[in-house]
Amino acid sequence: METTKLREWLENGGAEGLSWLQLEDFPDTGRGVKTLRPLKSGDIVLTIPGSFLWTVDAAFDDPILGPIISSVKPPLSVEDTLAVFLLFIKSRIERYEGRQAHVKLLPTSYTTSVCFTDEELEICSGSSLYHITKQLKQQIRDDYLQLLNNLFSKHPDLFPLEKFTQNDYMWALCAIWSRGMDFQLPGKQFRCIAPFADMLNHSPDVQLCHTYNPQSDSLQILAGKDYTIGEQVFINYGSVPNNRLLRLYGFVLPNNPYDTYDLVLTTHPLAPLYAQKVTLLESAGLQVNATFPLTLSDPLPLDVLRYLRIQRLSSSEISTVEAKRGARNIVSARNEAEILKALIEACESLLDGFSVPLEKLEANIASSVYQKSDNKWAAAHVSIGEQKIIKMTLQKTRELLALVICAQCGKANENNKRCGRCRRVEFYSEILLELFKRNYN
Template sequence: MESWLKRSGATGLDGLELADFLGIGRGIKALRQFEEGETIFTIPQSVLWTVDHAYADPILGPALLSARPPLSIDDTLAIYILFVRSRRSGYDGRQSHIAALPTSYTSSIFFAENELQLCAGSSLYATTIHLIQQIEDDYQKLVTRLFERHENLFPRDEFTIDDYKWALCTVWSRAMDFKLHDEKSIRLLGPFADMLNHSSQVEQCHTYDPISGNLSVLAGKPYECGDQVFINYGPVPNNRLSRLYGFVMPGNPNDCYDLVLSTQPEAPFFEQKRRLWVSAGLDSTCTITLTLTEPLPSSVLQYLRIQRLNASDIVSMTLHQGDAASEKISTANEIEILEFLVESISGLLDGFKPQLEDLEELLAKGVYTPAGNAWMAAHVSMVREGFAGNGRERYCGQ
């Protein structure tokens, strides 16, 4: 792969090499010193995996463009990867990149049922179950919209649902996203750059030049010869890390819990309440992030105060939309929402299996293989249960 990249105009690769790191796996090792902020290497736009490159391919492009409705960005990139992998000639450079990719992934969609059950009750569990079904549905749509219409391009034995899952996880775990001008964005995979592992101890240091289309990686900290070079994926919580990247970080400072609050249109005074939610910067269905430092955001109480308004409160609240329930409306309303929160969080805690104390003991005894699927699921579940417990304590204290 490196020789192909150098021939294509990549720079800086002589100071680096792919290496296996104990407890981490494959990554990129520095062969010389790098100062913080120094450009380590640059990958030219011609070898990047992008939607535009897929559409521009003389063989694949017309088939992709014929799909109705158009494929999503992730599906386009996944099909592009599988298409190149299936070709017998003409794509030697890109195939050398594919050959360097993992043959399997540890994302949560590949957890065995008993492993996934370890995080039952967490958002990772529900999201993963939904994602597995969504992948199956999306694959069947691809069969109808693309594979059956172009059987000569997509041999079914090389475009199975397992191949599709592998390609999707390649995209999810290795793609980089960049914001461009006019609120546009680009998602791409950069050969060699996608071998960089994550560390929260470095600054975000991968950049995209919209003029040249090149991808560059800078040193997010000083490196000595032999050090592993990292990039920062951003403030990603463990449930997302395990779902998209196949790893977790014990003690992750970015962990959070997504609380979903929803009200059906058939609820009493729904339209009046919807207007109040909008005036408060909320909506009838809201996902509110809880953190260890803020287990009870004011927006949770604000949403529920509006949701539980009775007939006598509606008129006065409508006249004072600027307040939008930012303060207590009445003692009865406040008691009702706090009782609801305590009951809901208690139910959530009861749904975690096994319980927090059991997970802590199992992890302490080393029952689960470090970095294995069960180990990851246990860490995600333990953090989620901790959030729920903190939330209940805070609600009870209101």
């Protein structure tokens, strides 16, 4: 019934493509959209006029809601504006039949990580997702209290508190995160939810195929590949790692090639030679408080090593760097050994911080201890992806350290082919120069 109302509302307003698209439940993805006719890659699948989009402008243009939210101080964020807009329409009993038909088709619950129980979230304890989700849950509580004090409690006739609870607010946020589309327009970031188009599921195997045209004020979905009759039509959210897929969209992709682990590096203002090191970091194009994505294809980015080398420079090494800026021999074997050892310790500590080791997670998935597609299963895949990357980082760091230190005595001796302590021939100077000749470009 609601699907029929939504179709009629959209088609009467000029939406195109609904006649050959149909909502259906698929075994692997749940509800999605299938095509009733063949499609070629690049064909226009669906066009939604801008007047039907859920946007900040649409919220402010509403004759009832707009004047109220425009007077809120401090101004509402984009997410809060859209969340209030969704809940306002959901709470009304008249005037908004088209939008209400869309709201009634939205899931009643979500599987994004903020909706996990503590037990479910604990499966990925130690992952970046775990810490971000904990912070998000607290932020949701704080933001809701601000909305309650600055908006809801001041206008109880428009925002009945039994329909604007914290759980309702979190539901609306999850709808925005999982169904919203972002576009970079000249001078601004544009976020919207497009009715019916938001029912399309993600696949990394199709081309990016959703676009917004500000001239025609319309959102279009293009076919990201060829489709036959009855196939599910997908869109592509981009190269998204599992920790972000689960946080925003509520699902994961096993063996996701885009998995990442965000390594955070910072230098304390009280650290020795802080001012000089900040100058060197900035000259190398690096921030003092920096986040480096470690990936399966690049588990140890050069910028991580560049940052750590500067962070661990001694006063004499800084003088050498400043005197020989751009010289190929600014890499110190002492410095290199120190940063690689520190990085090994950091990786080992990170791996120890995961509540469930990689091998046990994989065994639990293989033996169906975690049921496929449930929350624990999804959390396990996030943890597996991040642990694999950190293990690869650890392995690569150990390999580099073996090139720097003497295999006999374990010491790093500067600029010698032969270790001064054990007289064993080593070649780390030439290796370092070749590997790191692009330092501080």
